[in-house]
Amino acid sequence: MSVRWGLIGASTIARQFMIDAIRAQGNGEIAAVMSSSPERATAYAGENNIPLAVSTLDALLGADIDAVYISTTNELHLEQALAAIKTGKHVLCEKPLALTSADARKMVAAARAAGIVLGTNHHLRNAGAHRAMRDAIAAGRIGKPIAARVFHSVYLPENLQGWRITRPEAGGGVVLDITVHDADTLRFVLGDDPVEVSCFTQSAGMAGSGLEDGAMCIWRFKSGVIAQSHEGFTTKFAGTGFEVHGSEGSLIASNVMTQKPVGSVMLRTARGEEQLSFDHDDLYTRSMHQFHAAIRGEGQPSATGDDGIWSLASAEAALQSASSGKAVKIDPKLGSMN
Numbered sequence: 001m002s003v004r005w006g007l008i009g010a011s012t013i014a015r016q017f018m019i020d021a022i023r024a025q026g027n028g029e030i031a032a033v034m035s036s037s038p039e040r041a042t043a044y045a046g047e048n049n050i051p052l053a054v055s056t057l058d059a060l061l062g063a064d065i066d067a068v069y070i071s072t073t074n075e076l077h078l079e080q081a082l083a084a085i086k087t088g089k090h091v092l093c094e095k096p097l098a099l100t101s102a103d104a105r106k107m108v109a110a111a112r113a114a115g116i117v118l119g120t121n122h123h124l125r126n127a128g129a130h131r132a133m134r135d136a137i138a139a140g141r142i143g144k145p146i147a148a149r150v151f152h153s154v155y156l157p158e159n160l161q162g163w164r165i166t167r168p169e170a171g172g173g174v175v176l177d178i179t180v181h182d183a184d185t186l187r188f189v190l191g192d193d194p195v196e197v198s199c200f201t202q203s204a205g206m207a208g209s210g211l212e213d214g215a216m217c218i219w220r221f222k223s224g225v226i227a228q229s230h231e232g233f234t235t236k237f238a239g240t241g242f243e244v245h246g247s248e249g250s251l252i253a254s255n256v257m258t259q260k261p262v263g264s265v266m267l268r269t270a271r272g273e274e275q276l277s278f279d280h281d282d283l284y285t286r287s288m289h290q291f292h293a294a295i296r297g298e299g300q301p302s303a304t305g306d307d308g309i310w311s312l313a314s315a316e317a318a319l320q321s322a323s324s325g326k327a328v329k330i331d332p333k334l335g336s337m338n
Helices: 012-023 038-047 057-061 074-086 101-114 128-138 174-190 283-295 305-324
Strands: 003-008 028-034 052-054 067-070 090-093 118-120 145-153 194-202 214-221 226-232 241-246 249-254 264-269 272-275 328-331 335-337
Touching: 003 012, 003 057, 012 028, 012 067, 012 283, 028 038, 028 057, 038 052, 057 074, 067 074, 074 090, 074 101, 090 101, 090 283, 101 118, 101 305, 118 283, 118 305, 128 174, 128 241, 128 249, 128 264, 145 174, 174 194, 174 214, 174 226, 174 241, 174 305, 194 305, 214 305, 305 328
Parallel strands: 003 028, 003 067, 028 052, 067 090, 090 118, 145 226
Antiparallel strands: 145 241, 194 214, 194 328, 214 226, 241 249, 249 264, 264 272, 328 335
């Protein structure tokens, strides 16, 4: 069964990663692309060998497609996803699913009621490094997990700076861009849910008024694990990493908070240091493979709509904490609570 995709948004991420990921599936095809600018849609379609270019959502959803990939600015996700679900299209949506966890819950409920597959494009779950860490923890190789640290402060490339640092109303800022990923990656690797967060944000010179370009969070998880995460747009030389420390060992991963299948994972225990092996498959190709399987009724997307609610509720709580100066409890069914 072939899966014909429509791209909602003529985006950089689609061009750099998702178009190839869809075409890498034996049954994947890109049938159409939509941009609110007819000129951009036409140019993008020509550059990427996409047969149909349209400039309205109705035109895209009226085309011969089975699924949509949404990579527009964050404030548009809810309306676009609900319209796609209403017309029977499966939906893979960029994170965050919406601007609020309440809106994300609406998307998930609509998809469930319609029997539609809804996935959140949390690419890091598909990294071999993170799955190796998750497997090592599940196998008890570090004993009881105690604490974790995520280093995910980068330098936002000039071509991506745009709305992320200038438009609060579009869901800009580092928390909705990167903290959502870190919350999801911690949940995935630890196999545990966050219950509370304290967060400080900063404006270090890149973001415009009303937006943050750096954040540090302290998380508490259901099991008692505590975690620290650092997100930023302004650090040119920081490098990324992920550590999980347990009663019997530590996992120390370098250069793994990235869109590419790179980095290393070291297990350190009383027996010494061991480099863990893992696959280096393309993250987005693996994500798309699981999404196509879910359409066939075989399992779920690598990150479900419910996972998207969790990560957004966590980011929402982080922003509320930064604003209030207090720790905020996280409940994906209710949103954040002081």
